[in-house]
Amino acid sequence: MADVINPGTGATPKQSFASSIKGIWCPGCGDWSVQAALTKALQGIGIERERIVIVSGIGCSSAMPHPFSTYGIHSLHGRLIPVATGVKLANDDLTVIGTGGDGDGYGIGVGHLIHAARRNINITYIVMDNEIYGLTTGQASPTSLLGAKTKSTPFGSIENPENPVGIAIAAGATYVARAFSGDPVHMAELIKNGILHKGFSIIDVFSPCVTFNNLNTYDWFRQRVYKLEQAGHDPSSMQKALERSLEAEQTGWSKIPIGLFYKTEKPAYSALDMTLQKGPLVNQPMPTKQQVMDILEEYK
Amino acid sequence: MASVSIRICGANGDGVESSGALVIKVAAKNGLHVFGYRGYQSIIRGGHVWYQIRIGDSELRSHGEGIDILIALNQDSINYQKSHLNQNAIVIYDPSKVKVDSLDSSRFVFVPIPLLDIAIAASGDPIMRNVVAIGAALKFVGIDIDAFNEVIRGMFGRKGEAVVNNNIKAAAEGYNYNGVKTAYNIKGDGKQRYALDGNTALSIGAYAAGCKFYAAYPMTPASTILQWFASHENKGVMPKQTEDEIAAINMTIGAASAGARAMCGTSGGGFSLMVEGLGLAGMLETPIVVVNSQRTGPSTGLPTKTEQADLLFVMHASQGEFPRIVVAPRSVADSFKVTAEAFNLADRYQCPVIILMDLYMSEHIESVERLDVDEVVIDRGKVVTENTGGGRFKRYLITDDGISQRAYPGSAGLEYVAGSDEHDEFGDLISDAFAGTDESIEVRKKMNAKRMRKMDTMLKNEKVFVPHVDADGGFYIVTWGSTTSPALEALEILKSKGQSVGLISFDYILPMDSRKTSDMLKGKKLIDVELNGTGQLAKVIRMNTGIGIEKSILKSDGEAFTGEEIANGIAEIIKSW
Numbered sequence: 035m036a037d038v039i040n041p042g043t044g045a046t047p048k049q050s051f052a053s054s055i056k057g058i059w060c061p062g063c064g065d066w067s068v069q070a071a072l073t074k075a076l077q078g079i080g081i082e083r084e085r086i087v088i089v090s091g092i093g094c095s096s097a098m099p100h101p102f103s104t105y106g107i108h109s110l111h112g113r114l115i116p117v118a119t120g121v122k123l124a125n126d127d128l129t130v131i132g133t134g135g136d137g138d139g140y141g142i143g144v145g146h147l148i149h150a151a152r153r154n155i156n157i158t159y160i161v162m163d164n165e166i167y168g169l170t171t172g173q174a175s176p177t178s179l180l181g182a183k184t185k186s187t188p189f190g191s192i193e194n195p196e197n198p199v200g201i202a203i204a205a206g207a208t209y210v211a212r213a214f215s216g217d218p219v220h221m222a223e224l225i226k227n228g229i230l231h232k233g234f235s236i237i238d239v240f241s242p243c244v245t246f247n248n249l250n251t252y253d254w255f256r257q258r259v260y261k262l263e264q265a266g267h268d269p270s271s272m273q274k275a276l277e278r279s280l281e282a283e284q285t286g287w288s289k290i291p292i293g294l295f296y297k298t299e300k301p302a303y304s305a306l307d308m309t310l311q312k313g314p315l316v317n318q319p320m321p322t323k324q325q326v327m328d329i330l331e332e333y334k
Numbered sequence: 335m336a337s338v339s340i341r342i343c344g345a346n347g348d349g350v351e352s353s354g355a356l357v358i359k360v361a362a363k364n365g366l367h368v369f370g371y372r373g374y375q376s377i378i379r380g381g382h383v384w385y386q387i388r389i390g391d392s393e394l395r396s397h398g399e400g401i402d403i404l405i406a407l408n409q410d411s412i413n414y415q416k417s418h419l420n421q422n423a424i425v426i427y428d429p430s431k432v433k434v435d436s437l438d439s440s441r442f443v444f445v446p447i448p449l450l451d452i453a454i455a456a457s458g459d460p461i462m463r464n465v466v467a468i469g470a471a472l473k474f475v476g477i478d479i480d481a482f483n484e485v486i487r488g489m490f491g492r493k494g495e496a497v498v499n500n501n502i503k504a505a506a507e508g509y510n511y512n513g514v515k516t517a518y519n520i521k522g523d524g525k526q527r528y529a530l531d532g533n534t535a536l537s538i539g540a541y542a543a544g545c546k547f548y549a550a551y552p553m554t555p556a557s558t559i560l561q562w563f564a565s566h567e568n569k570g571v572m573p574k575q576t577e578d579e580i581a582a583i584n585m586t587i588g589a590a591s592a593g594a595r596a597m598c599g600t601s602g603g604g605f606s607l608m609v610e611g612l613g614l615a616g617m618l619e620t621p622i623v624v625v626n627s628q629r630t631g632p633s634t635g636l637p638t639k640t641e642q643a644d645l646l647f648v649m650h651a652s653q654g655e656f657p658r659i660v661v662a663p664r665s666v667a668d669s670f671k672v673t674a675e676a677f678n679l680a681d682r683y684q685c686p687v688i689i690l691m692d693l694y695m696s697e698h699i700e701s702v703e704r705l706d707v708d709e710v711v712i713d714r715g716k717v718v719t720e721n722t723g724g725g726r727f728k729r730y731l732i733t734d735d736g737i738s739q740r741a742y743p744g745s746a747g748l749e750y751v752a753g754s755d756e757h758d759e760f761g762d763l764i765s766d767a768f769a770g771t772d773e774s775i776e777v778r779k780k781m782n783a784k785r786m787r788k789m790d791t792m793l794k795n796e797k798v799f800v801p802h803v804d805a806d807g808g809f810y811i812v813t814w815g816s817t818t819s820p821a822l823e824a825l826e827i828l829k830s831k832g833q834s835v836g837l838i839s840f841d842y843i844l845p846m847d848s849r850k851t852s853d854m855l856k857g858k859k860l861i862d863v864e865l866n867g868t869g870q871l872a873k874v875i876r877m878n879t880g881i882g883i884e885k886s887i888l889k890s891d892g893e894a895f896t897g898e899e900i901a902n903g904i905a906e907i908i909k910s911w
């Protein structure tokens with residue numbers, strides 16, 4: 035790509051953010067839309083690509099960093115949040131974006147989600163929620179619906195699906211949204227605002243797996259989703275946001291809200307961390323011999 | 335060498351720990367050598383706790399065999415410690431609280447002092463009874479009371495004149511109590527020393543090396559490292575208590591990837607949770623330092639007791655093959671030194687470095703004259719900040735030494751994606767679409783070999799991967815890490831009995847230089863001494879050199895070795911050799 039990048043002065047808005055690697059997803063996979071929407075969101079913000087780190091876990095969706103020309107870490111299944119948190123804590127100047135799947139973030143890694151939310155760490159977390167384990171070829175996920183027939187639940191799932199939006203709100207996330215791969219423009223806007231938001235932002239994306247999930251298809255979602263922005267929802271109310279997060283299940287999955295559920299302003303983690311008041315950790319000087327000797331004096 | 339061991343005993347909540355710390359400070363400040371170790375249990379109130387402080391006129395290697403002066407704060411102290419009392423031991427106790435009829439009066443010196451009454455009369459505070467007893471103990475040892483007073487002024491000066499005076503008054507009462515007289519008279523050399531435990535020395539070593547980030551989930555005996563970082567947060571370090579050990583190691587990897595020197599720490603149970611992350615650091619070639627302070631296993635085991643039984647575990651933890659370094663410091667001062675160096679090794683070889691502490695090393699206190707602060711150098715290894723070559727940056731460039739250039743996010747023109755899947759020189763995955771093609775098979779072969787080549791490079795470039803010959807003799811003790819100190823003490827004991835025994839001790843255990851180690855051990859009469867039940871170091875030695883060590887002294891009862899215990903065992907083995 036022949037982008038012109040002037041470090042420190044902001045990227046050109048036309049920066050493509052595309053690397054030489056193509057996405058590995060099946061044709062029609064919802065994750066292609068997420069790549070497009072994230073690209074558009076980054077273009078809309080205009081951060082230099084070297085200051086962006088995309089951190090993923092393991093899963094089809096976690097292949098997201100590769101087609102981007104930014105920095106990236108493709109980490110372990112379920113561990114993208116702690117890795118991303120570490121990156122952000124070490125260098126607060128970076129824009130850190132997490133990308134992963136529903137198994138990754140709501141199954142094996144769900145503990146980290148709650149803690150990232152309550153810390154209000156300033157990262158943006160995009161979960162490609164296809165209600166299935168794609169990469170492992172189609173087992174049930176924590177968001178698979180009751181009764182869903184998958185390779186691991188051939189007689190239908192007997193477990194209730196998780197409510198990630200509600201969990202994120204209750205855990206203290208300060209920006210909680212839901213998007214749909216069938217509407218990448220809407221998604222790009224939600225992602226962009228999530229990145230601009232100072233604090234923990236999560237965007238749960240209905241991103242259909244066209245290969246292993248023949249229940250939650252594009253059409254299935256299209257028939258059911260509606261936009262909160264058009265429904266007069268007040269995203270500043272935690273109460274209302276929690277109510278909306280319950281709507282899908284309460285309506286027997288006939289009405290599923292997408293859009294911005296909740297947004298509030300709270301000090302981001304870095305604003306409260308003592309050490310970060312002196313700037314990004316990586317820019318802080320190494321200790322002098324004298325400083326080490328001074329500390330040793332405590333033990334005399 | 336002259337030394338005396340004081341043991342303060344009571345229940346949790348009796349102030350045993352702070353009393354022990356106070357005696358250690360007084361001795362270290364007065365040119366004496368000190369070695370302190372605490373016995374406690376995993377409960378917060380009650381139970382039976384003790385603090386043993388050994389004071390000597392030259393360097394000490396253990397907290398000593400038996401008790402010379404017992405401060406018994408409750409009846410349990412007599413009941414449980416009876417068997418540890420040395421001949422002629424001095425027993426300080428309050429006759430209104432503690433009965434000593436179960437002890438043979440011809441073997442011990444009883445010093446009944448109404449500690450509680452004196453404490454209340456002197457200060458109105460019953461907890462001062464410990465200070466009265468400490469005053470008496472100091473007199474028996476022959477430490478000047480002024481030395482105590484000076485430490486008290488330093489410690490409590492901020493709390494006001496009254497607190498200082500109460501302490502000084504209470505100690506003087508014990509010091510001058512009728513019948514209390516100097517029995518040891520151990521003389522210091524006037525040099526002020528630091529009193530440090532292993533975890534503190536390790537933490538200061540990390541600080542000196544520029545470690546900025548420490549992540550941990552509390553677990554004995556590693557928690558004090560987290561607490562050290564937390565209490566020094568205002569000195570430019572970032573401590574993070576995470577939701578679990580999985581988060582701890584993965585955050586550490588994130589922070590290290592972004593360019594901060596980063597460490598995490600735990601005990602065996604937490605290390606078990608970190609195992610997948612360890613492999614991630616190996617695959618991403620991220621420099622991290624991981625501390626495992628071992629306690630008695632398996633499982634929850636004995637959380638407040640020690641062992642050296644995680645060696646084989648940490649050497650082999652996580653799937654696949656990747657380079658790593660394992661080092662076990664041999665003393666408190668060493669804990670500082672190897673930790674400071676661990677960060678250089680991690681950065682130079684872009685791999686995880688595991689520091690194997692154990693409860694005994696983490697928690698025992700030594701008086702230390704100096705730490706090698708001047709010798710600390712900071713070497714970040716092959717780091718680039720600019721793309722000088724043009725073209726796409728090859729983060730995982732295949733090189734002769736196995737080490738590739740590393741870039742931190744924020745550097746323009748060096749963007750790359752680090753992947754836990756197998757990847758090529760750019761970091762592009764070969765796992766998904768192309769696995770199994772001829773080209774991918776070739777890449778896989780080369781990348782795996784490149785990473786493992788770093789182990790050879792370490793052995794070639796670093797001097798540390800050979801054991802220490804601490805002493806020569808007709809027989810040789812072989813040991814590692816924290817058992818080195820009591821082994822050294824055993825040599826002295828054996829020497830005093832006319833037995834010349836040598837010592838070969840390991841700190842850097844992985845990678846092991848097979849040839850050099852083999853040359854060092856070959857043809858010697860070796861006795862393996864380890865604080866585990868299966869002789870794990872001996873297994874590693876056999877694996878690397880083919881040399882089998884037939885004789886061993888092993889134990890896994892939760893307590894550290896004493897010099898005497900090892901000396902007796904060695905004498906026994908030599909007799910029947």
Ligand SMILES: Cc1ncc(C[n+]2csc(CCOP(=O)(O)OP(=O)(O)O)c2C)c(N)n1
Pocket residue numbers: 092093094095096111134135136137138139162164166167168169170175
């Ligand atoms: C510790 C661990 N357990 C299991 C796996 C196998 N695994 C890889 S991806 C995956 C689930 C993927 O589902 P999801 O996170 O929803 O991503 P998707 O492929 O659907 O995008 C599993 C179980 C693994 N890589 N690591």
Ligand code: SF4
Pocket residue numbers: 058059060062063064065094095164168169242243244245246
């Ligand atoms: S298997 Fe499903 S989730 Fe994975 S790439 Fe194909 S469509 Fe997407």
Ligand SMILES: [Mg+2]
Pocket residue numbers: 093135136137162163164165166167168175
């Ligand atoms: Mg999925």
